[in-house]
Amino acid sequence: MSTTAPKKKYRSQKAAKRASLAASYVVLTILSLIWIIPILWIVLTAFRNDLNESGEIIGTVTSNFFPNRPGFQNFADLFTFKMNGVEFVFLRWMGNTLLVSVVCCILSTFLILSVAYCISKLRFKMRKGFMKFSMILGLFPGFMSMIAIYYLLKSIGLSGNPDNPALSLVGLMIAYSAGAGMGFQVAKGFFDVIPNSLVESAKLDGCTNFKIFWKIILPLSKPIIIYTALMAFTGPWMDFIFAKVIIGSTNTAYWTVSVGLYSMLYSDKGNPDYFTKFAAGCVMVGIPITALFMFLQRYYVEGVTAGAVKG
Amino acid sequence: MAKAKQIGANKKRNWFLRTWDNFVFKLEEFGKRFVDGSIGTKLSHFVFGAGNFYHKQYIKGALFLLLQVGIILFMVLCPSVNGEYYGYKALVNLALGGSKGGEFDKETGEQLPPSDDKLRLLFGLVTIAVIVIFFIIWLANIKSSYKADLDVKQGKKPTTFIEDLKELLDTRFHLLMLTPTLVAALVFTLLPTIFMICMAFTTYNDFDMTAENTTLFYWNGVNNFVYMFTGQSQLGKEISARFFPVLGWTFLWAIFATFTCYFGGIILAILINKKGLMGKKIFRTAFVLTIAIPQFISLLAVRNLFSSYGPVNTLLQNMGLISEPIGFFGLNDNDNEILAKVMVIVINMWLGIPYTMLMTSGILMNIPTDLYEAGQIDGASKTKMFWKITLPYVIFVTTPYLIGSFIGNINSFNTIFLLTGGGPTYSGYKAGGTDLLVTWLYKLTIENGEYNTGAVIGIMTFIITATITLITYTRSKAYNEEDTFQ
């Protein structure tokens, strides 16, 4: 447009670029601080062993962000401690949750992938009907059906069973996994992107539908398998309402870790003094889940993207 | 049916006609099978599996017979669990409704535990489901026999059991794959949903259960709906006074929660993915933490961080900005409602933006490069390319996500429940200032035992969300042109 030296223009462009980069750094740094602060606070609280005038540890929320007297007492308490007389078997809760989440992970992934494959790659009567059915069913608020699920499980002895409270963990696995197949949309989005020609040429070669699924589609679907499994695995670690109903408020030994943590603060068994212990528990739960998540982040992004674009 | 309602009167007629034709056709087929079928097929109408035995498909026949005998025994013998019956007794109980608790055993004279009305309703529904299944098996058994008839007519051998199984792996693969999900969904999703819907038509709530001279539950027709809209009972009056304000806030919340997270996420993704920016991974990790950490932990952390004597209030007081602690989340009755509303939306951004950011990052990497190349040839500036290419592309491909997250936000339970508990609270079962329909439902049912009223609101909520979803979904490209991408 103009005849001024292109060098100057280039230089000013470069300066502008630098300025905008610098601005980005500033904005991003501030934002990431905002994002991290609450989490950092919980972690710091977990290590807080501040004392009151009488020399007792203050367990409630306090006004200081950083602990005055850091230490590991809260973590030690998690393993030895009794809450209002009820044994708080934190490790056992972790174990219960792990058991439930591993089983759920396997069952749900199996259900979700099989449904998603059918809907995406097979054409049959009632296919669209099934899609709409699943969508409509998903719109009912979940906890309204909680009571019915409790009684259904109870009538087969898998919940509210005074003789075998451990069976309610099996009930919980079933309750978590049973509805999983209805959440096939993300995986379907992923399968949709796999070219149909692949399926068709395999059919011409005489492959059965089962073989196509097992030998061709699944090996191509590592990201979505991992995504689905990750979601199914983390679910039981986060739910604190459903699990309490299914397992029952007196069966503390069979609680999952989120029921336990939530109850430490907000239930009749809880106490405001347990906040630092609660924080320690959160750190114990948060570390493995976050590590797993970070480790598998790539697949998660692929899954989210696939689900969003085609879901 | 639901779809037809949406699309308009014209198609609705067509849909009914279509369904009617279909029904007549099915009926004709049924008649034909009875008339044309072999003696075995005819017998199959009464004894399950008879046709299969006739065609020497013994395993299949035995399976059908077993199912028939099993279901009939179930209906007649009425197995009981926890003192409540299945079978025909369940149907009687379901129709008549309530019973009084604590009758005395005629033989031993011991007082029996009270019967449970929730079980009564549930077992009745299970029995109805079993009857429906019985009819489905009945039809399947006739069809199976008739198919064997046709095979014989055409000179083929009727399929063996092994062949049937093999078919499941190929042409009927979808049956094999979908059955576990369907069964699980019917038992643990559909049945409980119907259970909930039924409750809306009963007198069932925890208080009336123990009231004087009240049987456990009985059918109440549409009275619960009528009460709610005419405000005949005091509860109905309170509910109807709060329903529309809560509905309005639910929508406002869903709109704000969806769009703040959506555009916030896109902007953040663009910032992070800027060319030449170093430490992308570190920044991304910082943001992704809120997704990785279980939501109830991060929400409870925030709630306590902002509590009256928590760090935030103390800091603000020390800076002299406020003189008394602020109730950010409306946990006290007299807290500022607007502030609580703004806060939940802001905290929701904190939770939701990283999610959109990750997704958008994925999409940004996948934008077809030819689009940009074309832009470069046209001499478009970077800013222009962003506005004309990047943004429209991102928005275009994420529209289905946008719809999904809007619906998700309408039913967003955790954020409200853990942060504000619906507060600032109005008294009793009345909804609080930040209560969404879904958290209000929780208060009504789980906390206050008003199951019938809760079910009414649940149904209303469902009708609203289902309408929006069906309209947007059936008109979206993803649904109508789903094959074009493949």
Place this chain on the structure above:
Amino acid sequence: MKKTRLLGSFVLFGATVLGLASCGGSENKIVLWVGEESYEFYTQACKEYLEANTDFGFTVEVKSQDTGTAAAQVIADATAAADVFTVAHDNIGKLVQGKYVKPITNEELTNQINADNPQPFIDVAYSSLAGEKQLYASPYISQALFLMYDKRSVSDTQAASFEGLAEAAKAKGAKVKGWTVTGTDGFNFSFTVLARNNETKATSLKLFEGGVKTKGSCWFQGDDEVASMKWVQKALKDPNGMMWASDAGWYQDIQNGATVSVIGGAWHFKTFSNSVGSENVGIAKIPTYTLTSETAFGTAAAGTVMRGGTFADCKCFMINARSAGSKYVAEQKLIQYLSSKAIQDKSFIACNNMPAYKGFADKLDMIKKEHPELSDNSIKLARAQSDMGEYGLAQPFINGTLNTYYYSKGGPELYKVMADQYDTSTKKEVFLTDADIQKGLYRIQYIWQHGKEIDEKLIPATLPAEID
């Protein structure tokens, strides 16, 4: 797929075996629910009982269940509930009426209950709601509201009156409040509802007097109640008066010095003690307040000294309706042991549970002598509760729902709105005049009697002098 399934069923199977292995059958097991605060004590007590009675024939499994929600749990799912459970006595009515419990038939236990307990507790233990009048509950813990204060800020004389508390608070700071309540529900915020004349110990309140529902047996618009309401309205406006617990909870309020005292029960004691430090704990009866010309009404004239009241509550053991045969017999034996005076004493020593039997307060000095390890606070706690008994009112039982009505259906909420003089839903100032207050109390009274709010059109222009 096969592998997945196999693995899945394997894990399921494993879990099932785990479950089956961990517990025996229920035939020979009695499940007992007790409040979580005394879970350890009763676990130990049952163990000792079984060791002493090897021919008992049943094992006992003790589980912790909040006494406040135990009844709700039993009603929600009786088959999943314990064989023997403890409830606060206001739940007896609805459990009996719903036939969720079995009567006590054992003669020894019946005699023990009748001999040991004060008359109000015996009255509520018997019920005729399920037909003929029978004994259903065995009281073993009594409880009442009292005052807990921070000794660093409040002197013992100041703790005797609400005016003193306000004065102590003022000394701490212009915005420090004198006292707070632990909750706004029907029980924890009942001290003004049940307030009495300090000298005569009389009140115009009638809460189904004599346990019957007749014309005039329920009366809430009396002069004492109106005056108390006016007083609490004023106290809430006073910068050094009363405060509701903040969103951070009353324990944080006291810990952070926003208030100097708390009105609560024994179940709040431990948390209170943690909040202020154990040596700073002060315990007293609920203080008095003197009516002024501003708060006086009718016969409750200016200068009258009132004292905050309490419900005199007890916790009782009850038997699940499904009990039968030898188990039913064994359960009653167990209850007889667990609610015996000796065990009640031990429970007091171990976990501050205030015994329910009559005459316990007289034994306090002796117990302190025998158990020097008991802290002074525990003794004071018992004294304060026993003293409050004089200002207490046993909760009434007309039918199973009465107490449900008292605690919910809008009654306590309306009372709080009246105290605040501010309706959060309409954002308007309300209950500013004496007439409005009377009308509000009339509405609450209607809820108590009918279990629902009165339709506004039905409120009479002139309130009746008696109500049926």
